[in-house]
Amino acid sequence: MTFLNKPAGAAKEKNPDVASGGKATGSHDTTPPPKLLEFMTSRWKPRSGKLPAKVRGHQRFAARRAALSALFPGDTLVIPTGHEKVRANDTSYRFRPGSDFYYLTGNMEPDCVLVMMPRSGGGHSSVLYVEPNPGKTDSTFFTDRVKGELWVGPRLGVPESKARFAVDEARGLAQLAGDMAGAAPGATRLLRGLSAEIDGALPAVGDGARDKAFAAALSEMRLIKDSLELAALERAIDSTQRGFEDVIAALPRARSEREVEGVFNLRARVEGNDVGYNTIAASGEHACILHWTHNDGEVTRGDLLLLDAGVEGTELYTADITRTLPVSGKFSREQREIYDLVLEAQRQAFAAVKPGNDFMQPNRVAMDVLAHGLERLGILPMSALEALRDEHQFYKRYSLHNVSHMLGIDVHDCAQARQEAYKFGQLRVGMVLTVEPGLYFQLDDLTVPARYRGIGVRIEDDVVVTAKGCRVLSAGIPRETAAVEAWMKKVWARGGGKRKR
Secondary structure, eight states: OOOOOOOTTOOOOOOSOGGGSSOSSOTTOOOOOHHHHHHHTSSOOOOOOOOOOOOTTHHHHHHHHHHHHHHSTTOEEEEEOOOOOEEETTEEOOOOOOHHHHHHHOOOOTTOEEEEEEOTTSSEEEEEEEOOOOOTTSTHHHHOTTTOHHHHOOOOOHHHHHHHHTOSEEEEGGGHHHHHHTOOGGGEEEOOSSOHHHHHHSOOOTTSHHHHHHHHHHHHHTTSOOHHHHHHHHHHHHHHHHHHHHHHHHTTTOOBHHHHHHHHHHHHHHHSSEESSOOEEEEGGGGGSTTOOOOOSBOOTTSEEEEEEOEEOTTSOBOOEEEEEETTSSOOHHHHHHHHHHHHHHHHHHHTOSTTSBTTHHHHHHHHHHHHHHHHTTOSSSOHHHHHSTTTOGGGGTOOSOSOOBOSSSSSTTTTSOTTTTTTSBOOTTOEEEEOOEEEOOTTOTTSOGGGTTOEEEOBEEEEEOSSSEEETTTTSOOSHHHHHHHHHHHHHTTTOSOOO
16 A cells, blocks of 8 residues: 655644544655645546436335335434444555445445435435545545545545435535534434444434334344345355355365465455455364354364355345365265254254244254254253253253344344344245354363264355245255265366365
8 A cells, every 4th residue: 555655743634534534644644735736636637527327226225215214204314324444553444334324325435324304295305415526626636545536536426426326315424414403302313333423413312212213123124125135145145156166176275264264255355345244264173163263273184164154245235154064075974974963953944934933933943953963963961852941951052053143234134123023023025044053062072972072063054035935045055965075076176176185
């Protein structure tokens, strides 16, 4: 990354945007002399006056805003997208828009705010506050390292944003504070936690119940996926399958989990926006740690590799897939026994995903299968019936997590939904969720026969609830042990061969 040089003691320029979390200038920047400012801001070709095309799916975004409007008549609704976050000193993480903001607009730029202002005749006007694009006749295009066009690329601009996102109105961000100054706290709802500056400017009323109800309503709107969302998820799943095949192809030469992570993440950046969450590349005993993301262990012949990864597509919908792969290309007898037990739990959980069943039913079914299998294999030191009792739940020593969560724009989607609409609610057509049973046997667990210790297996797929049951969106990614072995052999035959050690 290239920086302008700034001598010690040189005056700093004023930071025009504290909300971004970054600095317009650094301590090592130089202050440009007046003649440079004049030279830099002259003789640029005028910007085209042509407005951009509307964002793909703009009708769906508008329909979502209309549905949200109907839930909160008369209230001013404020939905920020958030800001870039500092990674270290003056470097930031790559920006990813707030999920609810994106769901309502399709806008990917940082710092923006959607405000839905009530109309006197009913409904709301959608006003999008965005960063203006002052063009190259304004010195900030090269002096502002946070938002300057030369530093980070051009912003879309105000009239362009109105056209692109098909909102009723777009305004510059500088107008937001003044427009919100007269907002009545008892008639304003804010999606909190995305912008500290806006949170501070619009204090919560009482215990914040109004804002919590607003966040819950947005999450619950997202519980049911439309056809465009399902198509985006399927594209992300297809890319994820190709990422898994990239990893399989690399296994003959891979020496570390970090290589596995890097290979998969390359696919995510080539075909999508990024990974949907930190890739879990857990080999050997690391597979027994549910969210192992250090990814600094060795990949060794004879071990299993638990790869839990998902591509987040360009429309921000993410896959969430786990496959447990034998590094050598062949499962051992013990690995196969555990894998097949987890697979049977998943099969039966699939059958429990259907409209009218409560959200936890697939989990109960899967845990019943796992507990009886653990008893049969001599792993569970008590009967399955005793382990399954609500006051015991002893099976969780080997399978701590539930088997499902909602999936969509977020990997753990709709997280602000009320319990009665999500965890304790009924499954409905159009919901997308994961089904991911697992068994994990720690190396030092004396309740587990030695031959099984250090084995960790999780199998995870993404499903959509249909009128008659569910459709496995990731059905094309092999699951059965023989199919996994054949899959790996096929990928290796395309170029690479089996692992050399």
